[in-house]
Amino acid sequence: MNKILAVNAGSSSLKYQVFDADTFNVLASGIIERIGKEDAIATIKADGVKEKKVLEILDHKAAVAIALADILEFSSVKNLDEIKGVGHRVVHGGEDFEDSVVVSEDAIAKVDALSSLAPLHNPANLTGYYAFKEVLKEARHTFVFDTAFHQTMEPKAFLYALPYEYYEDYQVRKYGMHGTSHKYIAKRTAELLNKDIEDVNTIVCHLGNGASLAAIKGGKVIDTSMGFTPLAGVMMGTRTGDVDPAVFPYLLEKTGLSVDDQMRIYNHESGMLGISGLSNDAREIEDATNAGQERAVLTSDMYAYKIANYIGTYFIHLGHVDAIVFTAGIGENDAGVRARVIDNVSEALKIKFNHKLNSEVRGIEVELSEADSEVKVFIIPTDEELMIAQDTKRLLGL
Numbered sequence: 001m002n003k004i005l006a007v008n009a010g011s012s013s014l015k016y017q018v019f020d021a022d023t024f025n026v027l028a029s030g031i032i033e034r035i036g037k038e039d040a041i042a043t044i045k046a047d048g049v050k051e052k053k054v055l056e057i058l059d060h061k062a063a064v065a066i067a068l069a070d071i072l073e074f075s076s077v078k079n080l081d082e083i084k085g086v087g088h089r090v091v092h093g094g095e096d097f098e099d100s101v102v103v104s105e106d107a108i109a110k111v112d113a114l115s116s117l118a119p120l121h122n123p124a125n126l127t128g129y130y131a132f133k134e135v136l137k138e139a140r141h142t143f144v145f146d147t148a149f150h151q152t153m154e155p156k157a158f159l160y161a162l163p164y165e166y167y168e169d170y171q172v173r174k175y176g177m178h179g180t181s182h183k184y185i186a187k188r189t190a191e192l193l194n195k196d197i198e199d200v201n202t203i204v205c206h207l208g209n210g211a212s213l214a215a216i217k218g219g220k221v222i223d224t225s226m227g228f229t230p231l232a233g234v235m236m237g238t239r240t241g242d243v244d245p246a247v248f249p250y251l252l253e254k255t256g257l258s259v260d261d262q263m264r265i266y267n268h269e270s271g272m273l274g275i276s277g278l279s280n281d282a283r284e285i286e287d288a289t290n291a292g293q294e295r296a297v298l299t300s301d302m303y304a305y306k307i308a309n310y311i312g313t314y315f316i317h318l319g320h321v322d323a324i325v326f327t328a329g330i331g332e333n334d335a336g337v338r339a340r341v342i343d344n345v346s347e348a349l350k351i352k353f354n355h356k357l358n359s360e361v362r363g364i365e366v367e368l369s370e371a372d373s374e375v376k377v378f379i380i381p382t383d384e385e386l387m388i389a390q391d392t393k394r395l396l397g398l
């Protein structure tokens with residue numbers, strides 16, 4: 001039986017899932033963390049068993065060897081030849097990729113060239129590809145891009161109002177991220193509504209440590225909240241989201257904070273952490289909000305308000321909205337965030353929200369709106385690995 005491996009390689013981590021290519025049942029899922037360290041951690045779940053070990057894993061090649069050995073030992077895959085397709089998540093596909101692709105020399109060169117737009121991610125994604133390619137020589141490989149699903153945006157949505165030559169010469173524009181997740185949710189929402197995707201308008205709220213919203217009209221993204229980089233859009237765990245760029249030189253003048261210092265602050269010390277002074281973890285913010293702590297309450301209010309801003313804008317551009325969907329770590333698990341976001345928009349969008357049900361559920365696929373709500377509200381747990389595996393099957397004809 002054919003198997004498909006979905007791979008997400010970061011600079012110091014490697015996540016993978018093995019799928020049955022016919023049923024898309026997950027046969028194994030694993031993560032290797034702290035690659036490059038003597039105390040790296042390799043975890044695999046397969047056949048109802050969870051195996052975790054701490055060992056020296058100095059590079060991606062070693063990580064791949066451990067991952068494949070674990071797959072053979074703990075899952076029903078007994079021969080690596082069964083793995084016919086390997087789908088690799090690639091963060092930045094720029095304007096070169098509107099869809100996933102079968103890996104070729106040309107695709108590799110383009111992904112490499114796009115590293116200047118995603119210096120932390122694309123090189124790591126390629127390192128993961130090379131490491132698997134060396135061992136799984138007979139399998140065919142695909143690249144699945146985080147940006148590709150957003151390539152349907154029109155110039156009026158994706159351009160910044162800078163002089164046009166910065167777009168032409170340096171590709172400065174909005175790209176958006178989390179595309180694989182948004183695509184999965186759009187597809188799944190149409191299935192839950194029992195409609196063709198062409199007939200469904202959805203606002204997806206992918207709220208994890210990084211967060212982005214997308215307005216999806218008939219299966220195509222018309223706008224999304226992340227921008228040239230994942231810093232833009234809504235407030236996040238530690239990222240600012242949208243800020244007037246004039247703050248940058250102002251702080252430079254007032255505080256002497258360098259470009260690097262400010263980028264660290266905007267990326268790692270802002271968002272929920274920066275406002276609350278407490279934590280970037282939504283669970284801690286929620287607890288402190290419920291305890292009435294002032295800055296936590298402000299953080300929670302701001303977080304919902306910024307998301308509501310995007311929902312309102314997207315509602316206008318979509319004309320009508322069939323569903324608002326919450327997904328990713330916070331969207332799936334944080335009832336307080338969901339309730340506050342919907343409270344901000346329910347009057348305008350004529351949403352009837354089941355607060356009681358919302359407070360009782362997390363991490364499951366469920367409708368949170370009442371039967372007579374004009375816009376439906378769902379939690380749909382995201383599944384980027386499944387999307388990678390499905391694209392890989394489609395492209396390779398497995």
Ligand code: AMP
Nearest residue numbers: 208209210281282283328329330333334
């Ligand atoms: P992600 O980036 O999608 O993995 O989401 C990670 C974030 O989800 C964490 O930083 C938490 O803030 C949030 N999260 C995870 N579990 C919960 C939970 N049970 N309640 C509230 N937030 C959660």
